[in-house]
Amino acid sequence: AQSVAQPEDQVNVAEGNPLTVKCTYSVSGNPYLFWYVQYPNRGLQFLLKYITGDNLVKGSYGFEAEFNKSQTSFHLKKPSALVSDSALYFCAVKEDSNYQLIWGAGTKLIIKP
Amino acid sequence: DSGVTQTPKHLITATGQRVTLRCSPRSGDLSVYWYQQSLDQGLQFLIQYYNGEERAKGNILERFSAQQFPDLHSELNLSSLELGDSALYFCASSVAGSGRGSDTQYFGPGTRLTVL
Numbered sequence: 756a757q758s759v760a761q762p763e764d765q766v767n768v769a770e771g772n773p774l775t776v777k778c779t780y781s782v783s784g785n786p787y788l789f790w791y792v793q794y795p796n797r798g799l800q801f802l803l804k805y806i807t808g809d810n811l812v813k814g815s816y817g818f819e820a821e822f823n824k825s826q827t828s829f830h831l832k833k834p835s836a837l838v839s840d841s842a843l844y845f846c847a848v849k850e851d852s853n854y855q856l857i858w859g860a861g862t863k864l865i866i867k868p
Numbered sequence: 869d870s871g872v873t874q875t876p877k878h879l880i881t882a883t884g885q886r887v888t889l890r891c892s893p894r895s896g897d898l899s900v901y902w903y904q905q906s907l908d909q910g911l912q913f914l915i916q917y918y919n920g921e922e923r924a925k926g927n928i929l930e931r932f933s934a935q936q937f938p939d940l941h942s943e944l945n946l947s948s949l950e951l952g953d954s955a956l957y958f959c960a961s962s963v964a965g966s967g968r969g970s971d972t973q974y975f976g977p978g979t980r981l982t983v984l
Contacts, residue, residue, distance in 0.1 A: 787970055798870065798958055798975040799911075806970045845911065855924055856973065858911045 757782045759848045761859035768836045768866050776831040776862045778846030786848050788829040789856065790820055793843040802844075805829060816840070836866045871895065872961050872976035880982045886947040889979045893940055893961030899923070900942040901962070901973060902934055906955040917942055918964075946981070954983045 758781045768774045780786055787806055791799040803814025810822045820831045831844060846859040871894035881887055893900050902914040904927075913926035917936035928934075931949075936942045946953060957980075960973040 789972070791975075798872075798977045799960075800870070801972055801974060804970065804972060855913060855916070855926070858913070860910045 757848060757850060757857045759846055759857050759859045761844075761846055761862045763862050764860075765863045765865065768864070770838055770866050770868050771835055774833050774836040774840070774864065774866070776844050776846075776864060778829045778831065778859060780827050780829060780846075780848040782848060782850045784850045786827075786829075786850065788820070788822065789847040789849075790814065790818070790829075790831050791845045791847065792816075793845065793861075795842075799845065802831070838866045838868055840864060841866045870974040870976065872959060872974055874957075874959050874976035874979050876979060877977065878980050878982075880984065881949060882984055883949055883951060885949050885983075886945065887949065887981065889944040889946070889957055889959075889981075891942045891944070891959030891961075891976060893942070893959075894974055897961035897963050897974075898940065899962045899964065899971070900936055900940070901960040902928075902942070902944050903958040903960065904955045905958060905978075911958075914944070949983045951983050954981055956980050 760779045789804045790802040793799045803812050805812050805822045813819045843861045845861050847856040849856045873892045875890045898919045901916045904912045914928040915934050916924040920936050934944045956978045958978045959976045962971045962973045964971045
């Protein structure tokens with residue numbers, strides 16, 4: 756069965772420091788991986804996705820994610836955090852044969868000035 | 869702005885009542901998805917429609933139903949409302965949803981439902 760885990764409920768980072776939000780997944784076939792961000796009282800916004808090809812995927816707002824097949828991970832990263840990056844981040848996975856995205860529980864990212 | 873619209877933004881109602889939430893997908897998108905987000909349960913997939921037909925069901929209660937109309941907008945009907953139904957309800961849309969793994973869902977701003 757498909758599953759996705761975001762092992763950290765909350766991540767705290769100082770402004771200007773690099774940030775990482777972790778995501779691991781389990782699928783039986785090839786994964787399609789997604790990151791979304793949710794700002795307070797807003798809908799989810801698509802950040803980036805991995806389909807195939809380069810393991811490093813670049814997305815919106817300076818975010819990138821690294822696909823690691825051997826570790827079944829898809830961690831979200833940014834070289835230098837901004838206070839405005841503070842939000843709830845969701846990782847999601849699906850298999851091509853399955854219609855549905857499986858969602859992680861979300862990680863609250865807090866960037867402190 | 870994702871291009872997905874949802875109305876109303878806020879809805880306050882009483883237990884036992886029935887409400888209808890509306891969603892208009894992005895231009896060209898054929899699939900509509902409904903999600904419920906509550907504080908203690910995260911993001912829960914409810915149901916998906918593709919070009920007017922139900923495609924997949926998630927954790928949708930029997931008191932809830934949805935449909936997608938010929939113009940592709942969708943409505944989520946919630947009846948016999950309970951306090952626990954208070955949540956944010958999101959609609960998302962995608963181009964295909966017909967099993968294509970790379971299909972990206974784009975979310976609307978949500979409807980906040982409060983049941984008193």
